[in-house]
Amino acid sequence: MSQFKETFKEEAYELLGSLEDLLMQLEDDPNNPEAISAVFRSIHTIKGSASMFDFQGIASFTHVVESVLDGVREGTVNVSKKLIDLTLLSRDHILSMLNADEDSTPEFEEVSQSIIDEMKVLTGEIAEPQNENSSKIEKQADSNENVESIYRIQFAPDENIFLSGTNPLLLLNELSQMGEISCISYKDDLPDLDIFNPEICYVHWDIYLTTKQTLDEIKDVFIFLDARSKIDITRISDWEVMVNEDPNPKLGEILIDKGLIQPSDLSQILDSRKKIGELLVEKGMVSSSDVKSALEEQKISSSIKQNMGTGSTSTIRVQSDKLDSLVDSVGELVTAQARLSQLAVHEKSSALQSLAEQIERLTSDLRDNTMSLRMVPIGSTFLRFKRLVRDLSSSLDKNIQLVTKGGDTELDKNVIEKLNDPLVHLIRNSIDHGIESAAERKKKGKDPTGTITLDAQYTGANVKLMIRDDGQGLNKEAILKKAIEKKLISPDAQLSDDEIFNLIFMPGFSTAQSVTSVSGRGVGMDVVRRQIDALNGSIHIKSEHGVGTEFSLHLPFTLAIIEGLLVRIQDEKYVFPLSMVQACMELTAEQRENHGKKRLIEYRDSVIPYxxxxxxxxxxxxxxxxxxxxxxxTENTLTGFVVDEVIGDHQTVIKNMGKLYKGINYITGATILGDGNVALILDVNRLSTLAKKGSTLNDSNK
Incomplete structure (x- = not known):
């Protein structure tokens, strides 16, 4: 039983996560019936499952919440900010009960009762408890409503249907709005063009409709057709029946069922080696359209069997630690494959080289498929912050909306998990420091409602994540003043805008005039920089005073396996991320002399530092x-790096450096080569910054 309870908890966590997102949507669009129904279904599912697995505290509490939401569905309770607040509070309370060892403690009951009392005040009525039998009836009714059926509709309109002002295509369009539809048109009666009469309908149809509508509702579509048009509607199967049937329907059986051939005709055809459909058409027993229609019915049946058949599911749950273990094993396999390839070259055996190439292809496919399993759309993370923005803006008495873009951009789940805290810090600072109050914004001629935008997009094999606000921007003078007060820079220091903005990432740095519950202690932005660095990413700031601020985060897809470019410096080997490599060039001794100390080189009609x-x-x-x-x-900047030799591309399994090497500049990790030696992975973002500054090589950070 404990195993099933854990399964219930996993499902409940997912439902509560989606519930928060749905409530945010419902607050933006209170009259959205789909959002209202989805919110109700989430609570209803949690209530039913909690009762089944003896989580009585959750079941009794969610029953009251469900009753209120049912009133919203029926139109007796209006969607208001108070309702959203209470439902969000209920969602948090259910989550607390799920995380506890016991969900029926006196403390939980007290909180439950207080929320219930608030809901009674809101609705003006007391929800009566339902007994067990009525719950079962309700559950059965819900399940019956969700049953879909498949109908075969044979529609042969009268040839003079156009003269009555009826358009058959409008009828087909009305059917398409009832569910999923597939049409087969019979055009065998179309005459040659010289005798074609545009006022006569020569076409008829077989229509397959998958719908929750009843037979009578489908018949109502054709209610105004005259008696000369032929309509035959047959319910060929329910979803449940088709799922439980063992064999898929055969082509011949479908044609017999439609009355197009006799069983005796089918027996004669089966004695031949030709396909049934081809022989039936050759013998003139059915038309090619009849066969096409039957094949469409067979296709629909097979599709249902495939998607909903016994013993098969479209998705399965896998524990994240098992997935991580699989990725680690694939990483070891990639390393072993590299050793095999190197051995094959050394042994000069054609058979061994052929095997090594085959293993390399298989390993590459396995690597790509395994890494794709860990890729998660970042949109699910974006949606979590709608609640954060809503609650914080309310507590600070500000009007702020969150806009998200690029939610389908995918990142490794490990990257997304470690990205949560930095994003929280950045959003909280935008709300507290960046966006002004509604009154201030009106004085400045701005929209009283501030906007925070989260935008994700692909840049090569990396992801660029932008956090923008339309607030007051960073105050360079205030940042410089605070930095001088804290003796982070000298009073006569000449800094660029980028260098000034980067001062906010210094530990303990804050320009806030007072400490609030949201920010002001200077313990946020330095944490952001460290966590982004730990992800082998980079962060950049653009800001215009009075207009707004943008933080750009550049992050790798994954922290496990990448394609790299292997290079050599003396006897040591290093790796560049291949996705960031634009070109490789030769640099001769003569070119070195010509450059002198400038460290600049021409590349495609431009000059770049190296x-x-x-x-x-x-x-x-x-x-x-x-x-x-x-x-x-890196970003929109080109930088050159001079090495002794470029060896070639290399599947790079990223290994973390030990604690002894933690914090070494310009290195983000290491990888094991096929010969067992170690190659260091270069931090190209920091190296590019160093090259742009033209830093001397006796830098203390080496």
Whole structure:
């Protein structure tokens, strides 16, 4: 029983998560019947399952909430801010009871009663409890409402139907609004063009309709047709019947069922080796349209069997730790495959090389499929913040709306999980520091309602995540003043806008005039920078005083396996993320002399800065005659990195550095090569910043 209870909890967590999103939608659009029904269904499902698995505290409480929401469905209770507040509070209370060892404690009962009392005040009535039998009847009624049936409609309009002003296509369109529809048109009676009469209807149809509507409701569509038009509506199957039937219907059986052929005709055809449909058409027993119609019916039946058949499901639940273990195993397999490929080259065996290539293809497919399992749309994370914005803006007496874009952009679930805290910090700061009160915004000629925008988009093999607000922007003078007070910079320091904005990421830095429950202690933005760095990402700020602020986060898809470019510096090997590599060029000794100390090179009609990694990482041996320059793109900036040799692409399994190496600049991780040696993965974002600054190589951060 404990196993089933855990399954119930998992389902309840998902329902409560979606419930919060639905309530936010309902607050924006109070008259949306779909949102109202979805909210009701979520609570109804939790109530029924809680009662089944003996969570009586949850069951009794959700019953009252369900009664109120039923009033919303029936139109007797209006959707208001108070109703949304109470339903959100109920959602949080149910979550607390789920997380506790016991859901029927006196403390929980007290909270439940207080929420129920508030709901009684809101509705003006007391919801009476239902007995067990009525609950079962209600549940059975709900299940019956959800049963869909498949109807075969044979529609042969009278040839003079156009003369009565009736358009058969409008009837087909009305049917399509009842459910999923598939039409087969019979055009065998169409005459040659020289005798074609546009006032005569030569076409008839077989229509397959999957719907929850009744037979009488379907007949009502054709109620105004005259008696000369032929309508034959047959309920060929219920979903449940089709799911439980073992064999799929055969083509011949469907044609017999439609009365197009006799069983004796089918027996004669089966003795031949040709396809049934082809032989029946050849013998003139049925038309090609008849066969096409029967095949469509067979296709519908097979599709239902495939999607809803016994023993098969479209999705399954997998524990995240099992998925992580699978990714780790695939990572080890990628490393082993690299060793096999290297061994095949060394042994010079064609058979071994052929096997290694086959293993490499299979490993690559397995890697891509496994990584796709961990990819999650970021939209689910975006929706969580609607509640945060709503509650915080209300507590600070501000009018703020959250706009989300690019919710279908996918990221590794581990990246998304670690991204939650940084986003919370950034959104809270935008609400508290960035967006002004409604009165201030009116004085400035702005819309009284402020806007925070979350926008995600792909940039190569990375994701760019932007958090924008239309508030007052960052005050450069206030930031400089505070930095000088805290002795973070000297009073005569000359800083660019980017350098000034980056000061807010310093530990303990805050320009807030007072500490609030939301922010002001200076413990948020430095945490944001550290957590983004831990994700091998970068964060950049754009701000215009009085207009707003934008934080841009550049993040990798995954923290597990990437495609890399393997390079060599002296005897050591390094890896660039291949998605950021734009080109590889040769750099000769003559070019080095011409450049002198400028460290600039021409690339595609532009001049880009470059940095020599040999000097940065302090390799003392003499420079080779020819070096290679790797051009990397970060954001919209191109930067060059000089190495001794470019080896080629490499499937890179990212390994975290040990605690001893934590915090080393310009390195984000390591990978194991096929020969067992270790290659370091370069932090190209920081290296690009260093190259743009033209930093000298005796920097203390080396």
């Amino acid at each position: 940095i020599r990694l040999r000097e940065l990482f302090i390799y003392d041996e003499e420079l080779p005659e020819r070096e290679h320059l790797v051009v990397i793109q």
